[in-house]
Amino acid sequence: MIDVQNLSKSYSGFRAVQNLNFKVDRGEIVGFLGPNGAGKSTTMKILSGYLPPTDGQVKVAGFDVVSESLEVRRRIGYMPENVPLYNDMRVNEFLRFRAKLKQVPGSRIKERLEAVKQLCALQDVDRKIIGTLSKGYRQRVALADALVHDPDLLILDEPTIGLDPHQIRAVRELIKDLGKKHTILLSTHILSEVEMTCNRVLIINRGRIEASDTPANLTKLVRGGGSLRVEVKADAKDAAAKLSAVADVEDVEVLLEKDWLQLRVFAKPGIDVRDGVYAVIKREGWDLRELARERATLEEAFVELTQD
Amino acid sequence: MAFWTLYRREAGSYFVSPIAYVVFFATALGVGAYFNFIFNYFNDYGIRQLTVLQASVNTFFFWLTLMVQIPVLTMRSFSEEFKLGTIEMLLTAPVREWEVVLAKFFGAFSFFITLWIPLFFNLLLLTAFSNPHVPLLWRPTLNTALLIVLVGAFYISIGIFTSVLTKNQIIAAILSFALIFLSFSMSFVSYLKVTAQTQNLLSYFSAIEQMDTYSKGIFDSRPVVFYLSGTVFLLLLTQRFLEARRLKS
CATH class of the missing domain: 3.30.70.100 (Alpha-Beta Plaits)
Incomplete structure (x- = not known):
């Protein structure tokens, strides 16, 4: 599903990511760990087609993220780190807009909207203006947005940051559930979450992959x-x-x-x-x-x- | 087509934003008051050499309104997306940069046209209720409307372009006002002591002279070419800058 080869990314001289190599297979739930500034978000932005790599090749579902960016973007649901949303739109309006933008056929929009609202427990707030929602709801709106076109691959950048323990538990269950159908790459700082949800962990530090294994095997190494x-x-x-x-x-x-x-x-x-x-x-x-x-x-x- | 979805969102965001209504109200009030003033003035002094329409659009007040309202309309188009980070979400959906740029442009353009409806509404009122009857002069009216649309499109493209340069709306607004004023001030060069040739050349770019011609009901194709090509050029530039910004950030 994801094939990263020798990926490097520099920002005006600073190497955020160096020679990254990894693969993610269809159906895996992969946790992407690393200290702040290790290059997690950068890698995720490259995978989602937002940033181009400085060097190396990145393929998602067999398409190159640079030359076939539109094909890649059609197949992924990306949830950025600090959940940017249009604050002047209502939840329903926003999700409908995003569904159309992501080319969900007109006849399926209603059904998809109902499905993601159900999944993310948004039915109660679907007529509210996004700017008035609490952090937890905004997070769920962003997740609903990532899911609305039923993508093969979900890229979630810190999906549980800023949530209370109940919400974290709910999101964790949701991710586990989604993992049955979708391939998921998620980054987080909450390690217990990774232990409970992910089949595999990628640990990245200072732009390099330090380890890639199941959570159980990783703990044995220590x-x-x-x-x-x-x-x-x-x-x-x-x-x-x-x-x-x-x-x-x-x-x-x-x-x-x-x-x-x-x-x-x-x-x-x-x-x-x-x-x-x-x-x-x-x-x-x-x-x-x-x-x-x-x-x-x-x-x-x-x-x-x-x-x- | 992603363009239509984006366009509807852009145009829609103008019509739900309170700032847009403030601009609309200010324009309608200003234009209406000025129109009323000219009409009374013409009546009191028996002026017959000019039409009310000519007097409304060949003043600095008209140009100032245009030059102030457009930066206010366009300043948030890209700046706000950069500031809120929504650009990331927008550009990770399967949309092309030019679709986004065109949607922003036509969104602002649609609202701009709405802003100038009151001027022509005033003319209709004048025709309908004046006694003795004041006829509606079709050619000058349509030509004036055409030039407002053309100049508006060009200035909006300047505004959209400056807004892609910064995430600060205020900077975008000041920058676009400066550029719009610069392009408008071509009209002033003819007042300086320059050679006849230079004067001749620059008069092609003079918005004041163009409006003078158009509001008399004379169609001239040169401004059409100038403003349309200028708009297309700036929108292309915007698209390149949007790509460049994404590529380097």
């Missing part, structure tokens, strides 16, 4: 992906030394040394060392209060991959 949290009654130095000796343990870190000793045991990626650790504790006769496996979050993966 140091501490399979770390253990141990709380025992023992001498800190002694315990650290003895636990480090267990097979496949890479490192032991003392977290807290009080009445009880808290430790974190890092194993080699993908290996379970709980048995070995427990065997040592039993052999030494330490009192044990906690032995738990900790999962790295996507947040940790994100921080690790994008830190300087």
Whole structure:
């Protein structure tokens, strides 16, 4: 669906995006992550045909975004970052205007309008003037606009920014639902959202792709992906030394040394060392209060991959 | 065609905007008051050399109205889209730049024509209710209307062009007023001490002289060519600037 090859984009000397390569297949929901200024929005603007690439080739649904821009724009629904809308129009009027602009056949406009209003829960405000709507409703109007021509590909630039938790949950459900029919590329800073909705994550930093994998695999990559949290009654130095000796343990870190000793045991990626650790504790006769496996979050993966 | 959809939105936005009605009211009031003043003046002093129409459109007041109202009409056309960011949404829909430019132009043009209806409405009233009867002179009236439309189209294209240069409406308005005034001030050059040749050449561009000719009922094809080609040129320039702005931003 999306095929990006060696994409670079410079703004008067500053390289916003450098040599980006990635593919998105039909039916995927891909989360596009990265710190502010990493080049996410720029890449999305290029994909939607708004900005031309400085270098490289970008194809959407087999069409080149520069030379066949109209074909590309017919097939995508793009929701820009800060939801620019015509404030003087009514919701119905605006959606009808956008549907016509996006060449929805006249006979289907009514049906499509009803469908997107239903999807985005806009029925209550469809006669209101957009300028008077709250942030959450504006966001949904923009989403309805992106969906109105039933595009193959949805490009959503921070669709949940500025929404309250209920609305975020609603949008998340909506995206999951839409993912059954559409290919979606969405950018966000809310990592839990990506973990819950996306099949794949692209992490971009300073204009380069740092990682591209499923959320689950990404968290495995991170140091501490399979770390253990141990709380025992023992001498800190002694315990650290003895636990480090267990097979496949890479490192032991003392977290807290009080009445009880808290430790974190890092194993080699993908290996379970709980048995070995427990065997040592039993052999030494330490009192044990906690032995738990900790999962790295996507947040940790994100921080690790994008830190300087 | 995306053009019609865009045109309807553009023209529609003029007719729902309060500023447009302020401009409409000001123009109708000004033109009407001036028309009334000339009519009474002609009656009181028994002036017969000029028609009321000639007197209405061959004054600096008329030109000033035109030069002020057009920047106000066109200043927001692109500037506002840039400021609100809606241009991004507009240009990621399957539309071509020239369709957007033409829609903006014809939207403003339609409202401009609406603005000048009162002048001709006044003439109709004059014909209908005057005693002794004042005939409606068709040729001068139609010629004058044609020239207003032509000059209006040219000035609107200047306004649209300046609005694509900046996201600040005020700057767009001042810039377009300056350019419109510059093009209008060709009329003044004949008052300066220049050679007869220069004077002759510049008189082709003089809006004042053109209006003098047209309001007498004499048709001249040169202004038609001048204003139409000028309008097309500026709209093409606007389209190129819109593309360039998108390509570099």
